[in-house]
Amino acid sequence: MTPQLPGPLGSDATIGILGGGQLGRMLALAAARLGLKCHVFSPDPASPAFDVVHRVTCADYADTSALDRFAEDVDVVTYEFENVPAESAAFLSARRPVLPDPHVLAVTQDRLAEKRFVQDLGIATARFAEVDDPAMLAPALAAIGRPAVLKTRRFGYDGKGQVLLREAADPARAWDEVGHQPCILEAFVRFEREISVVAARDRAGRVACFDVTENEHRDHILKISRVPAAVSPAVEAEALAIAGKIAAAFGYVGVLAVEMFVVAEGAGHAVLVNEIAPRVHNSGHWTLDGASASQFEQHIRAVAGWPIAVPRRHGRIEMVNLIGEEVAEAAAWLEVPGAAVHLYGKGTVRPGRKMGHVTRLLPD
Numbered sequence: 001m002t003p004q005l006p007g008p009l010g011s012d013a014t015i016g017i018l019g020g021g022q023l024g025r026m027l028a029l030a031a032a033r034l035g036l037k038c039h040v041f042s043p044d045p046a047s048p049a050f051d052v053v054h055r056v057t058c059a060d061y062a063d064t065s066a067l068d069r070f071a072e073d074v075d076v077v078t079y080e081f082e083n084v085p086a087e088s089a090a091f092l093s094a095r096r097p098v099l100p101d102p103h104v105l106a107v108t109q110d111r112l113a114e115k116r117f118v119q120d121l122g123i124a125t126a127r128f129a130e131v132d133d134p135a136m137l138a139p140a141l142a143a144i145g146r147p148a149v150l151k152t153r154r155f156g157y158d159g160k161g162q163v164l165l166r167e168a169a170d171p172a173r174a175w176d177e178v179g180h181q182p183c184i185l186e187a188f189v190r191f192e193r194e195i196s197v198v199a200a201r202d203r204a205g206r207v208a209c210f211d212v213t214e215n216e217h218r219d220h221i222l223k224i225s226r227v228p229a230a231v232s233p234a235v236e237a238e239a240l241a242i243a244g245k246i247a248a249a250f251g252y253v254g255v256l257a258v259e260m261f262v263v264a265e266g267a268g269h270a271v272l273v274n275e276i277a278p279r280v281h282n283s284g285h286w287t288l289d290g291a292s293a294s295q296f297e298q299h300i301r302a303v304a305g306w307p308i309a310v311p312r313r314h315g316r317i318e319m320v321n322l323i324g325e326e327v328a329e330a331a332a333w334l335e336v337p338g339a340a341v342h343l344y345g346k347g348t349v350r351p352g353r354k355m356g357h358v359t360r361l362l363p364d
């Protein structure tokens with residue numbers, strides 16, 4: 001049984017964070033600003049979040065004695081990445097409140113369950129078919145058509161576990177490339193733009209969305225986010241409504257992000273949900289410098305049982321990710337008037353690794 005939620009956390013309280021990446025680091029910094037402590041649990045000794053908290057546990061997510069000690073030390077548990085093993089989340093939730101509730105992970109860790117969840121809410125997605133084995137791929141391709149995207153149901157991110165099947169592509173080879181795992185086959189969407197909504201929901205059920213953000217990906221990795229998104233008021237309203245509906249349907253507590261495609265349809269547009277991230281999100285990093293309360297603060301407030309803020313955006317904003325070797329560009333950004341540079345303290349540069357980001361307020 002889930003332990004009862006404590007009242008609003010006081011200044012002696014500690015929030016446990018599963019995952020030690022840059023998202024955990026920025027969550028912990030936001031918590032510190034609000035006078036709250038964090039304890040980060042991560043298997044990686046080089047976790048960027050370890051540098052900014054006073055208590056850390058470096059252990060495997062399956063290490064139940066480490067999880068037990070972690071639970072003893074914290075008042076509530078949250079996570080900064082969605083692939084926390086379901087068993088670890090269940091183990092912790094028998095000891096401490098885990099927010100958002102682990103049932104959200106079960107849906108968002110599986111692309112098939114996630115797509116069905118979204119469609120059951122009456123929200124559109126790309127057309128898709130279930131592909132559990134190679135024999136299911138040919139009928140799925142016949143139903144969906146080409147081009148199509150074969151995506152592993154689990155553990156896909158930043159384009160990993162995805163293969164585009166063009167007209168001439170060999171399905172057997174695509175199945176090899178995704179590693180012979182249960183997949184979904186998705187229709188390739190000729191989107192006009194990609195957008196996301198970062199939404200916060202508190203324990204009282206209040207929802208506050210940040211403004212719709214427009215996202216540009218390079219090699220499947222987010223490169224630039226711009227806000228406001230260049231979308232019509234109708235698309236904006238629909239995107240915000242979708243995020244609110246998903247947050248409410250989950251009974252969500254904390255911050256989530258919904259990634260969407262905007263597709264031209266007749267004289268207007270359709271909005272299709274691509275993915276839900278049950279956590280703070282890269283496309284919300286602009287809120288650190290561009291809004292009265294950041295996504296990280298919103299998440300901490302919500303899991304601490306505090307009311308979420310009604311955030312105000314400061315202007316037109318652009319956020320640029322520094323990926324891999326681009327971290328060297330930080331030196332030039334430090335000279336740019338008005339630019340806010342964020343570096344995640346990662347010692348090792350790897351291709352595709354998010355090393356930092358820069359936010360700029362642009363003239364209106």
Ligand code: AMP
Nearest residue numbers: 126149158159186187188189217220275
């Ligand atoms: P995902 O891991 O599903 O978020 O996909 C990463 C990126 O790949 C998206 O942000 C899109 O740019 C692209 N992508 C994913 N699915 C599709 C699709 N069905 N059609 C077109 N582009 C896609």
